[in-house]
Amino acid sequence: MAEIDDVKRDVAIANRILSHVGLATGVLVSLGHASFRVPGDPELFVVKGRGYDIDALPLMQPDDMIVCDLEGRKVGGPPxxxxxxxxxxxxxxxxxxxxxxxxxxxxxxxxxxMSVLQARLVPMCNEGAQLVRKPLPVYPHSKLILTEEDGQGVATALGDSxxxxxxxxxxxxxxxNLEQSVMNMLHLEEQARMNWYAFCAMGPDHPGIPEADLVEARNQPTIAELDHFVGGPAIRGGAGGGGAWRYFTHLITQELDAGR
Ligand SMILES: [Zn+2]
Structure with missing residues (x-):
């Protein structure tokens, strides 16, 4: 049981982070969900549910999380x-x-x-640039995803993106893992916001970061390979860098430990 309890805690933390970083606030505070497969039991996953006394992402507790199978049926969680x-x-x-x-x-x-404006997102800053390097897939419906057909439509549209x-x-x-899926969403929204600013400033044909720059950035040496860093401690780098995720996780863990 310890393992599933750990997964529920991690998933609750990830859902709280979505709100903490502004992706589910105000009128959106109860909308959205993060999920994670149960390690060692890939036919099951843990996700935020519905029906709580107060249904808001920043209040999610580990015991609120729901265990589901790959048909979307509930197989565990609060009654x-x-x-x-x-x-x-x-x-x-x-x-x-x-x-x-x-x-x-x-x-x-x-x-x-931006999806409604049908404006293609192009890389406008480093954070999330690789996500929008190629045109993002678009599922061309605004309806809720309720049926198996709806879900398959989204999965097919997503492809390997x-x-x-x-x-x-x-x-x-x-x-x-939860870090990647949440940070991908945060980076996607950062790119969308920067694209909106550019759209307002210059219209739909505004430039983005040139492809040659993105290739150049991908081919840079790692920090550990640089002469002036040789011999130093191993530090994670990159756009996410792990720092933001660890900071968010730290804050939410403090909340949970304090009983909030
Ligand atoms: Zn939705």
Whole structure:
């Protein structure tokens, strides 16, 4: 049981982080969900549910989390709560993409707006540049994802991309773990916000970071390979860097430990 309890805690923390970073606040505070496959039992996953006394992402507790199978059926969790309404988005992606370990869906404002404007997101800053290097897949419906057919439609639209837009509805991101799927969503929204600024300034044909720059950035040496860092401690680098995720996790862990 210890392992499933650990997964529930990690998933609750990830759901709280979605709100903490602004992806589920205000009118969106109860909308969105992060999920993670149960290690060692890939036919099951843990996700935020529905039906709590106060249904808000920043209040999620580990015991609130729901265990589901790959058909989206609830197989564990508190008796008075159900799986999230759009659970088929998670189950269908897990079913179709065995390599995916974590799924995030929410309604980020800028990404949703840009999907309606049908403005292609182009790399506008380093954070998340690789996500939008190629045109993002778009699921061309704003309806909720309720049926198996709906879920399969999203999974098919996603393909092997780590992110897709749901037109007029929100976005979906995936990852090998909760950090990747949540940070992909945060980076996607950062790119969408920067694209909106550029769209307002210059119109739909505004430039993005040139492809040659992105290639150049990908081919840079690692920090550990640099002469002036040789002999130093191993430090994680990159756009996510692990720092932001660890900071968010630290803050939310403090909340949970304090009984909040
Ligand atoms: Zn939704």
């Amino acid at each position: 008075n709560a159900t799986q999230c309404f759009e659970v088929k988005m998670h189950s269908a992606v897990f079913k179709n993409h065995p390599e995916v370990q974590s799924v995030v869906h929410c309604h980020p404002r800028y990404a949703t707006m 780590p992110a897709a837009l749901l037109r007029g509805h929100g976005a979906i991101t995936t990852g090998q």
